[in-house]
Structure formats: C-alpha cells, structure tokens
Amino acid sequence: MSAAASEALSSQSNDATFPDLWSELEWRGLVHVSTNPDELKALLAGEPITYYCGFDPTAPSLHLGNLVQLLLMRRLQLAGHKPLGLVGGSTGLIGDPRPTAERTLNTRETVAEWVGYLEAQVSRFLSFEGDNAARLVNNLDWTAPMSAIDFLRDIGKYYRVGTMLKKDAVSARLNSDEGISYTEFSYQILQGLDFRQLYLDYGCVLQTGGSDQWGNLTSGVDLVKRAEGAAVHAIGTPLITNSDGRKFGKSEGNAIWLDSELTSPYAMYQFWLNTDDADVVDRLKVFTFLDRHEIERIEAAVAAEPFKREGQRILALTATSLVHGEDATLAAIAAADALFGQGDLRALDAATLESAIEALPTANASRDSGVSQLLVDTGLVSSLGEARRAIAQGGVYLNNAKVVDDGMLVGTNILHDRFAVLRRGKKTLAGIRLS
RNA sequence: GGCAAGUUACCCAAGCGGCCAAAGGGAUCUGACUGUAAAUCAGACUGCAUCGCAUUCGGGGGUUCGAAUCCCUCACUUGCCA
Structure with a gap:
C-alpha cells in the first residue's frame, strides 16, 4: 500500500x-x-x-x-x-x-x-x-x-x-x-x-x-x-438510488468504476459534482467520513444557497480523494477549472493545458483531421453519423467555439501548436494532441 | 419424454407478406431555460452517404418478384402434462 x-x-x-x-x-x-x-x-x-x-x-x-x-x-x-x-x-x-x-x-x-x-x-x-x-x-x-x-x-x-x-x-x-x-x-x-x-x-x-x-x-x-x-x-x-428513482452510479449509461483506467479521476469528480441537490446530503453521509456536525452545516448551506453547490464540491473532493487520492483529485479539479465553461482557452499556458488534457480521453490528430472523425476517435460519439448529428444539433465545440460545419478540419485551431480541446454538450470534454 | 406458446433495436413493447430501418413508452444524447442542479419544452437516437445505399427483427435453410411477417430445422425460454 x-x-x-x-x-x-x-x-x-x-x-x-x-x-x-x-x-x-x-x-x-x-x-x-x-x-x-x-x-x-x-x-x-x-x-x-x-x-x-x-x-x-x-x-x-x-x-x-x-x-x-x-x-x-x-x-x-x-x-x-x-x-x-x-x-x-x-x-x-x-x-x-x-x-x-x-x-x-x-x-x-x-x-x-x-x-x-x-x-x-x-x-x-x-x-x-x-x-x-x-x-x-x-x-x-x-x-x-x-x-x-x-x-x-x-x-x-x-x-x-x-x-x-x-x-x-x-x-x-x-x-x-x-x-x-x-x-x-x-x-x-x-x-x-x-x-x-x-x-x-x-x-x-x-x-x-x-x-x-x-x-x-x-x-x-x-x-x-x-x-x-x-x-x-x-x-x-x-x-442507493437517486431522488428521481434512477439508478445511482451510472454516467451516460456506464458504471462509475473505481479503477482509474476505466473511469478517470476527472470523470469521477464530475460525476459527484453533478449530484442532484436533493441527493447530495445523503451522499455525503454514505460516501465520506465527515462528521454529523459538518454535514449538517453543509445541509444548511445547500438549503440556503443551492447555486453555490458547496455540498457537491465537498462531496466531489472528498469522495474522489477517497478513491483516487488527493493529488489525482486536485489535478482533476485543476483540469475542470482550466477547461470548463466558455473561457478563452488560449489564455492558458501550455503546462496547465497539457496537464488538464491528461485528465481527459485524448486522440492524436494532424491539422487536416476532420472534427467528425476526432469525435469518434476520442470516444465522444460512437460513429460518424452520430458526430454529424451532434454537430447539426449544435452540441460540439472546438476550443470552446461552436462547430457549425461537420466537414470542418482542425486546421489552425491549435493551442500552443500542439493541443485542441473538443467538447460535446456542456460537460463532456476530450483532448486532441497534434502528432 | 409429450403438448402448447414464445425469442423484435440499451430495456419494455407493437407489427403478423410489400406503405418497416421497423409504432409507442422508458433510458440515453443535444438544444433552450439554469447553478456543470431539478423540473419543463423541443430535437435526436443501426451504419455509411447529396432524396440514395448497406446491414438488422434468436441461428441456419427454404417459399416468393418481395419476409420481422409463411414453411423447415437448430438453439434457448415459459406454461401444462408425464
């Protein structure tokens, strides 16, 4: 050990x-x-x-x-x-x-x-x-x-x-x-x-x-x-079930595994972070060693200011650390902070970006790689048809810019001459490395 | 061992010779609204592709211009009888 x-x-x-x-x-x-x-x-x-x-x-x-x-x-x-x-x-x-x-x-x-x-x-x-x-x-x-x-x-x-x-x-x-x-x-x-x-x-x-x-x-x-x-x-x-009766512990139909090869610390952290408000206190009781006093404090905080998501943040940090250790969890948080949202990825320095991308599923590419194919390569979608559909629905982003053309190539959308970040929907990210 | 019914896409479940890539529901995904929440609404949901093509309805074989739909056979499941 x-x-x-x-x-x-x-x-x-x-x-x-x-x-x-x-x-x-x-x-x-x-x-x-x-x-x-x-x-x-x-x-x-x-x-x-x-x-x-x-x-x-x-x-x-x-x-x-x-x-x-x-x-x-x-x-x-x-x-x-x-x-x-x-x-x-x-x-x-x-x-x-x-x-x-x-x-x-x-x-x-x-x-x-x-x-x-x-x-x-x-x-x-x-x-x-x-x-x-x-x-x-x-x-x-x-x-x-x-x-x-x-x-x-x-x-x-x-x-x-x-x-x-x-x-x-x-x-x-x-x-x-x-x-x-x-x-x-x-x-x-x-x-x-x-x-x-x-x-x-x-x-x-x-x-x-x-x-x-x-x-x-x-x-x-x-x-x-x-x-x-x-x-x-x-x-x-x-x-353990969610408040809406759905099965707990599945993300996109897949189980959340304890093995970091099967479910990355990043993915697990995100899973916890996305816990429903209605469930977060129950999860803290079961999946952390926080004491009653602390959990009751968090419960009050969640009730008063749910939009701050304090319960989810503590749960995600604590539970992910239990499984993957604090270092891996902090790296997952750093990756999320760096990549999440609508921010300009070009503002990130190369080292930060690289370690963030390490937390994600990645694929290798060249400048003339098509975005559709990369969606498949990174596992963001399971087929080119699905990639096309996702793009048509406005659900695909390259470096936080919406992709409008399913024939689009990575081209000059490269960060630091080496990377690109592909996103499906609001939360699902993947990294692209130029080979 | 005998008789009967059944096996449809991730799950449930319609279809019962052409109008079927296959109704409907759930799950899932995307969009809108948001707080990386819930609820709600809208769209998508076999693959490859310019109205097209290919492969699907337990496996194999057959009938037919044409089958998920009819026939044979094998496997599996259920029920009743022994």
Missing part, C-alpha cells in the same frame, strides 16, 4: 458524538434491513467482532455501488472490529441471480484475473495493521476442494427448496419468462457456505452487503444456525 493511501486511512474516523456505532450507521442511512437490531447494536458496541463482506469478480473493477460496502467495512474497522474482505473466486464463477436475466458465464481465467484486481482494490480501503488488521479471503480456497457429494450431503441437507424459492432474486426470475438455471439457483448455497466457513475459521459473526443481497445474507445466517447452532448476523445496506 502506498504511503498516501495509508495516510488517508489514518485520517479517517467515526463521529465520536454518537452514543454508539449503530446510531451512526442508522443516521448515515446505512441500515436498510438487518437481523435483530437490538442484538446488533449491543454486539457492535461490545468486544471486537469479526465480520465480512464479499465482492464477486463479475467485472475487472469494483464500482461506486461496492464503495458503499467498502466504506461500511472501514467504519466497522474504525470501531475496532476485524474485517474479512472476501473476493468471490468461486461465486464469481457462478454468478448471483439478477432479477432480470441469466448471466453469461465468464471463463475461469478471466475470473481469476479479476479476483486479483478486486483484491487490490479492497485492500486500499482497509487497514492491514494493528490489532484488528483486515484479512483478505477467497472463497475458491474452500469451495474448489469440495466434491459434489460433500456439497450435497454436508451442505445441501440444510437447505429447503421451498425457502430457496422464496428468495426475491429467485422468485423474480421464476415469475419472469426468463426463468433461472440450476447454476444460479444454487448461488445462495455457495454464499451461505462462505459465512459458515468464515464462522468456523475466524469466528466471523456478521456479514454486510447490499439489501438486494439480503436473500444471500440470510442464507448464511440460516446455515450457521442450522449447522453450527450459532446466532450470527447480517446488515443489508439500502440500494
């Missing part, structure tokens, strides 16, 4: 003004469902416990939805509890049932590769030092050696099909015309198995996850109770 990352971790803390951790979690809106709340409250206020949260490698990176879990894990760790970060080397091979459609299976090689990426990401948000150091586990370690017979005899006997059918994700699929494969149907058993294994190996007594995973969380709670006779717990965090 880098020095910067460990420094960031050491600066985090829970809000000591709350009587206990549970109260803070409730205030932050992190508890949507749980097993017995009174017992959990006492458990979290008492001696250190071991808890876990699992992340399945269904993509090469975690995304903002996973960040909720990572930060919840960190909050528990800050309260002295011991985190187990589980990466689903085996569950990722199966895929949890989504309510809409059957998943396409990824190859073993792909999943194994993604496990590595996810482990690195999970590690960044937890401390691996001290009495309650975090530990990474991979469920492939105990699932792979298990034979089908062992699985059916030792684990399957504890599961009632009637109960399994009632889980939301399963019943949703059964009631759709999509159906569900036996593979995905079995997923909940695998996840239950994890909780039992971690209970046995580490005395793990709590699992956290998204509320959409509630069926899988209780699967483990039930198995531990039946097989080991022990009472263990689960917390389901609310699904």
